[in-house]
Amino acid sequence: MSNQPMGNQTNIWPLWEVFVRSSRGLSHVHAGSLHAPDAEMALRNARDLYTRRNEGVSIWVVPSEAITASDPDAKGSFFESPQGKDYRHATYYTKSEGVKHL
Amino acid sequence: MAAAPLQPVAAEASEEDRAGQAAFDRIIADDSRIEPTDWMPEAYRKTLTRQISQHAHSEIIGMQPEANWITRAPSLKRKSILMAKVQDEAGHGLYLYSAAETLGTPRDVLNQQLLDGKAKYSSIFNYPARSWADMGAIGWLVDGAAIANQVPLCRASYGPYGRAMVRICKEESFHQRQGFEILLELSHGTPEQKKMAQDAVNRFYAPALMMFGPPDDDSPNSKQSMAWNIKRFSNDELRQRFVGMIAEQVKVLGLTLPDPELRFDEETGKWIHMELDWQEFKDVIAGRGPCNAQRLERRREAHANGAWVREAARAYAQKAGQRKMQKAGAA
Ligand SMILES: [Fe+2]
Ligand SMILES: [Fe+2]
Numbered sequence: 001m002s003n004q005p006m007g008n009q010t011n012i013w014p015l016w017e018v019f020v021r022s023s024r025g026l027s028h029v030h031a032g033s034l035h036a037p038d039a040e041m042a043l044r045n046a047r048d049l050y051t052r053r054n055e056g057v058s059i060w061v062v063p064s065e066a067i068t069a070s071d072p073d074a075k076g077s078f079f080e081s082p083q084g085k086d087y088r089h090a091t092y093y094t095k096s097e098g099v100k101h102l
Numbered sequence: 103m104a105a106a107p108l109q110p111v112a113a114e115a116s117e118e119d120r121a122g123q124a125a126f127d128r129i130i131a132d133d134s135r136i137e138p139t140d141w142m143p144e145a146y147r148k149t150l151t152r153q154i155s156q157h158a159h160s161e162i163i164g165m166q167p168e169a170n171w172i173t174r175a176p177s178l179k180r181k182s183i184l185m186a187k188v189q190d191e192a193g194h195g196l197y198l199y200s201a202a203e204t205l206g207t208p209r210d211v212l213n214q215q216l217l218d219g220k221a222k223y224s225s226i227f228n229y230p231a232r233s234w235a236d237m238g239a240i241g242w243l244v245d246g247a248a249i250a251n252q253v254p255l256c257r258a259s260y261g262p263y264g265r266a267m268v269r270i271c272k273e274e275s276f277h278q279r280q281g282f283e284i285l286l287e288l289s290h291g292t293p294e295q296k297k298m299a300q301d302a303v304n305r306f307y308a309p310a311l312m313m314f315g316p317p318d319d320d321s322p323n324s325k326q327s328m329a330w331n332i333k334r335f336s337n338d339e340l341r342q343r344f345v346g347m348i349a350e351q352v353k354v355l356g357l358t359l360p361d362p363e364l365r366f367d368e369e370t371g372k373w374i375h376m377e378l379d380w381q382e383f384k385d386v387i388a389g390r391g392p393c394n395a396q397r398l399e400r401r402r403e404a405h406a407n408g409a410w411v412r413e414a415a416r417a418y419a420q421k422a423g424q425r426k427m428q429k430a431g432a433a
Contacts, residue, residue: 033200037419072139
């Protein structure tokens with residue numbers, strides 16, 4: 001089995017994305033990816049690979065193919081709507097400058 | 103007329119490439135990062151796949167000289183430290199394979215290139231580790247040179263590579279320090295121990311300096327890598343900087359560097375070191391180093407010996423999956 005020719009797709013464990021919560025109160029953050037035959041072993045591998053120095057208190061693993069991503073080429077139109085809407089930021093409102101607790 | 107429909111398709115494709123190239127150039131000019139789904143020039147993808155996978159192979163092969171000493175470590179403390187370091191190197195290899203995979207080549211393919219002897223890895227790991235003091239010299243000089251090389255790579259233009267390097271650099275500093283400590287203890291030990299430490303430094307000095315790659319005037323790919331913001335400093339620049347650091351550190355060790363020409367040049371503000379044997383470097387890279395065959399053989403053996411683990415894991419996952427489905431069906 002081990003000396004099978006390269007590129008034998010059936011012989012490749014699926015890819016998982018690993019998210020680690022570094023401490024209570026924080027979100028899980030993407031740490032990297034790894035290969036594992038199932039979710040349980042992906043979790044164990046993720047623990048060994050990404051938390052050797054107490055980097056986490058909780059781990060999520062997600063099959064990479066289950067992630068839907070926005071199209072990078074559609075950057076312009078997809079993220080267009082906030083453009084020109086400065087009034088969504090507190091810094092837009094300058095007349096109230098100097099007023100306390102506002 | 104028959105050829106007509108082909109025309110717009112071809113034009114459209116090159117249009118897309120043109121737009122992609124423009125976006126890519128803009129991102130590089132802004133010193134921002136390229137991410138896996140972005141358009142990128144084929145040569146950029148190829149260069150990175152080669153560089154990152156070679157880097158990953160180096161981490162994996164690099165486990166061997168030190169792993170050989172785990173059973174012979176002089177104390178339980180040193181044994182635990184060495185095991186943790188070797189385990190880190192395995193981790194570094196995996197971070198880097200993950201980064202390489204985002205460029206489109208599966209890990210199994212990269213691994214097979216290594217097993218087939220078609221891939222390169224850092225020449226330093228083809229030198230033998232003869233004594234316990236070598237564990238010190240490897241940590242101090244080899245991991246030290248790796249750090250000097252890798253810190254600028256944290257800002258490499260390819261996002262996944264830079265992020266893997268950040269993680270790796272954080273872990274490397276312990277590697278260098280534990281090596282330094284081994285040498286420090288030996289150099290303050292018996293005369294024989296001090297001699298052993300000096301001998302290890304003597305053997306690893308030149309090969310460690312060669313880790314930065316050939317001199318600038320013989321490094322044809324460097325220019326393009328720097329234009330792409332993959333590489334930030336030239337080989338010679340990084341090498342002289344590293345020499346300057348270890349020239350100071352070696353004094354703390356009470357040892358010397360085997361380099362009669364070593365000096366700081368006030369005029370250029372740079373460190374001058376001896377001429378290195380670049381023919382030796384080329385020979386080792388080409389597979390004619392002292393341990394090339396042994397390292398590859400060991401890697402193949404380890405991969406073959408792990409086959410049953412991979413098969414068992416797959417079978418277990420399959421069975422557990424089936425049981426889960428049956429349970430769900432019965433409920
Ligand atoms: Fe490493
Ligand atoms: Fe290291």
